[in-house]
Amino acid sequence: MTSFAQAIKDKGFVVTAELDPPRGVDLGPLMALAGRIGAKVDALVVSDNQGANLRQAPWWAAHRLAETIPAEVILTLTCRDRNRLSLGGDILAAAASGVDNLLLVSGDFVSLGDHPQAKPVYDLDSVQALMLANGLAQGHDLNGQELAGAPELCLGAVLAPEARPLAPQLVKLRKKRAAGAGFFITRPLSGPDALKTFLQEAGELGAPIIAGVQAKNPEGVAAAAEMAKAIRAGGLAQGLHLSASGDPETLASLVEACGR
Amino acid sequence: MIVAERKPFAEIAQAVAGYRRVLVVGCGTCVAVCLAGGEKEAGILAAQLDLAGQLAGRQQRFATACVERQCDREFLSELDAAAREHDALLSLACGAGVQFLAERHPTLPVLAGLNTTFIGVNQDVGRWDERCRACTDCLLSLTGGVCPVTMCPKGMVNGPCGGAVEGRCETDPERDCAWTVIHARLSDSDRLANLEVLVPPRDHSRANLPGRQAHAAYLRRYSSHD
């Protein structure tokens, strides 16, 4: 299986789409949507308790997608819901099940979701989660203890080009690179200019940027597609990450408008 | 200091409902400063409980006492005689003080009148803010005197999450993002290089267990004799 990083290198420009696992046991609708859009994107990103709202754990959908859809599958794992034992264990299980692309994120705070009473974990921050995953790929855990069989992993992180002040974000960004992030997916952008400004201020990242393009509803698809076009034409990113606030029809039309 | 607040009156009244002679025990240190459990608050609570007891037609008596610190045996011993005259003790100390008092009177019900909230500072008259989670491995020298473990809800130690909006925290637009403040402080004191340090996963092993420490000089002095 070629990893997502290889796909970016080979294709020069990639399109990814975000899928949210169901709030229940039925994976049918997600698989149906993936079937519709799978051939038009290079990778499907499976979210993890998106917005701190309870969902089916993402590894199951990721595994099923990797088995059946030709696109790459990227598994999102938050530090919010897992300590280092659980993160490491989930990464190993994902790799064993055929999912080797990971998006390691801090995760929206619990107070923003549907279980604000939950105790958030954050045993590691996203930089340290990358350190953990990078270590696993090199055959050892955080304490240097050897694994029986190391996973091959392609690691990604989130980028917030519009967060201000930018200087603290750039610190984090450099650390994510140093800790092994091989690609960055941005938060949904307000427009191509936001990315242009960011690139001017941040300079060379040394890793591909996948630009977040979101349509919140069917009416927003045309504007989002415009933005996607401008980003691509302007050479501002090495790919697009399409999302639709969990609405399958909106996502399908956005992929239709911007996909391969 | 330790900050605490009084439990809701109804909860306290219910907890003491079954006891005839109750001693309300204040604590003269942290909880007195934060106006939750000092001598004055103990007196007020006792009077309120007394009134509520009378209205409910209960035969109850509430007396008060206050010691300098309930987390210190030396001061707790002052209460021994009075405690024996009562059916229950209602402690207005922080959680540590309540436990120490309960340890000293294992046959007496010792009840908690406060909710202990945090380690904090006096921000203004009647206002306290949390500042430290007692993580056992202080990062303040690195982070410009701003605690990322406490002041960032996610405890991020390598920089901000992506959720900050105009320098405010994603959890609350009224709060500064801790990392905006850290960055500004380090910039102002010409220490931005501190931020490039990659902080490895933290060692929680000590904080995971009930804390215990001894003073080195104390150990030297006493261990040589046993």
Ligand code: SF4
């Ligand atoms: S880093 Fe923060 S929580 Fe830890 S000891 Fe220092 S102030 Fe307290």
Ligand code: SF4
């Ligand atoms: S916005 Fe800042 S303070 Fe709030 S959780 Fe993120 S990094 Fe922490």
